[in-house]
Amino acid sequence: MGRRADGELELEVLRVLWDAVHPLHTAEIQDLLRAELAYTSVATVLSRLVAKKLVRRAPTGRSFVYSATVTRDDWYAGRLLSVLRETSNHRSLLAGFVDKLSARDRAVLKRLLDDSNKQ
Numbered sequence: 001m002g003r004r005a006d007g008e009l010e011l012e013v014l015r016v017l018w019d020a021v022h023p024l025h026t027a028e029i030q031d032l033l034r035a036e037l038a039y040t041s042v043a044t045v046l047s048r049l050v051a052k053k054l055v056r057r058a059p060t061g062r063s064f065v066y067s068a069t070v071t072r073d074d075w076y077a078g079r080l081l082s083v084l085r086e087t088s089n090h091r092s093l094l095a096g097f098v099d100k101l102s103a104r105d106r107a108v109l110k111r112l113l114d115d116s117n118k119q
Helices: 008-019 026-032 039-051 072-085 090-100 103-118
Strands: 055-060 063-068
Touching: 008 026, 008 039, 008 055, 008 063, 008 072, 026 039, 026 063, 039 055, 039 063, 072 090
Parallel strands: none
Antiparallel strands: 055 063
């Protein structure tokens, strides 16, 4: 298997945690990931996510369980904001983004902007 892009495995682990109904042990996360990964690789990714405050680690017996501290929607919103921060031409980036939206998504965005301007 080829090397993953930066953050790809972290996102896969987050997806497992978002779909979970309760906090999970490292081995449970390892079993739910699509790729065959060593336990230590999953533990390393979890440690990174804890350090980034995207995942919470709680002791249980002699081990730990993990849960996401950020929702899926908040994580993706953060990604969009990160992309916006990477450019100095916000107008061009936003215009290109809006041009690619469906009519339905444009209407939703317009309502959200209208609602935020009322506040």
